[in-house]
Amino acid sequence: DAEITQSPRHKITETGRQVTLACHQTWNHNNMFWYRQDLGHGLRLIHYSYGVQDTNKGEVSDGYSVSRSNTEDLPLTLESAASSQTSVYFCASSETGDSEKLFFGSGTQLSVL
Amino acid sequence: AQKITQTQPGMFVQEKEAVTLDCTYDTSDPSYGLFWYKQPSSGEMIFLIYQGSYDQQNATEGRYSLNFQKARKSANLVISASQLGDSAMYFCAMREGAGGSYIPTFGRGTSLIVHP
Numbered sequence: 001d002a003e004i005t006q007s008p009r010h011k012i013t014e015t016g017r018q019v020t021l022a023c024h025q026t027w028n029h030n031n032m033f034w035y036r037q038d039l040g041h042g043l044r045l046i047h048y049s050y051g052v053q054d055t056n057k058g059e060v061s062d063g064y065s066v067s068r069s070n071t072e073d074l075p076l077t078l079e080s081a082a083s084s085q086t087s088v089y090f091c092a093s094s095e096t097g098d099s100e101k102l103f104f105g106s107g108t109q110l111s112v113l
Numbered sequence: 114a115q116k117i118t119q120t121q122p123g124m125f126v127q128e129k130e131a132v133t134l135d136c137t138y139d140t141s142d143p144s145y146g147l148f149w150y151k152q153p154s155s156g157e158m159i160f161l162i163y164q165g166s167y168d169q170q171n172a173t174e175g176r177y178s179l180n181f182q183k184a185r186k187s188a189n190l191v192i193s194a195s196q197l198g199d200s201a202m203y204f205c206a207m208r209e210g211a212g213g214s215y216i217p218t219f220g221r222g223t224s225l226i227v228h229p
Contacts, residue, residue, distance in 0.1 A: 033217065042119075042204060042221035058216070090158065094217075099146055099165070100208055102217060104158035 002027045006091050006105035013112055019078040021108050023091030031094045032074040033102065034058075034066065036087040043090065049074055081112045116140065117205050117220035124225045126195045133180070134190040134223045136205030145209045147188040149179065152202040152222070161203075164188060195227045 004025040013019050025032065030051045035043040045058030047066040055066050063085060065077045078085055088109050092102040118137045126132040138147065149161040164172045164179045172179045180189040192199055205220040 035219075040221060043206075043219040045216060045218065048216065088156070092158075099148075099163040100215065100217075101148060101160045101163055102150075102158070102206075103160075104150075107156050 004091060004093055004103050004105045006089075006108050008108060009106065010109045011111070013081050013110070015081055015083060015112055017081050019081050019110065021076045021078075021089055021091075021110070023074045023076065023105060024072055025091075025093045025103070025105075026072065027093055027095065027103060028071060029093035029095045029103070030071070031096065031100070032068070033092045033094075034064070034074065034076045035090045035092065036060065036085075037090060037107075038087050046076065046089075047074075078110075083112050086110060086112045115220075116209075116218045117207055119205055119220035119223050121223045122221075124223055126192075126225065126227055128197060128227055128229050129194055131191060131193045132195055132225065134192070134203050134205075134225065136188045136190065136220060138186050138188060138205075138207050140186075140207065140209050142209040145207055147179065147181070148206040148208070148217075149177070149188075149190045150204045150206060150219075152204065153198075154201070158204075162190070192225075197227050197229060200225060200227045 007022045033048045034046040044060045049068040091105040094100045145166045147164045151159045162174045162177045164181045176193045178191045202222045204222045208215040208217045
């Protein structure tokens with residue numbers, strides 16, 4: 001069965017370190033998204049991609065970057081982790097079409113100490 | 114301004130009763146879609162229901178229905194015959210624009226607790 005997987009599920013890091021969160025989907029979806037979830041804020045969009053070599057900034061992109069070298073993967077990099085980036089991170093994908101509902105990964109709990 | 118507003122941070126309902134979770138949206142795009150997702154305590158995000166802006170009928174999926182009032186820009190989720198397993202966070206979301214070039218935005222969510 002097709003799926004979208006995130007790794008790691010949990011990560012503890014120190015301020016200033018570079019961290020990369022992986023997202024891999026086997027749906028063959030063109031659209032991929034990274035969100036962060038914080039209490040009281042719902043899900044906020046960090047970066048998104050509509051296809052290979054395409055990346056775009058979302059609402060809260062400062063301090064984050066992504067790259068899309070193939071259809072399946074959209075890794076999220078925290079260039080220099082800050083305590084404000086402690087959050088739950090969700091990757092999602094969708095196919096281009098009518099509803100374009102999102103398929104979500106299981107999330108990564110990131111703690112920056 | 115927020116594009117998706119969920120005004121109920123928390124809701125309580127008795128088992129087997131119906132409950133309505135409110136969602137209002139803001140867009141000037143004639144083509145848009147509205148979604149509801151469920152997030153149980155385990156953390157995963159589960160798609161529940163979708164309504165397109167041009168759909169004439171309200172969407173239904175089993176016990177879930179979306180009360181779409183276009184003029185009022187509201188897209189309330191109705192859960193009939195609540196079950197204990199319905200206890201979760203519920204997020205309303207919107208995508209604007211035609212397929213393939215849109216940004217899905219989410220509300221802040223409503224926490225639903227179903228009492229036995």
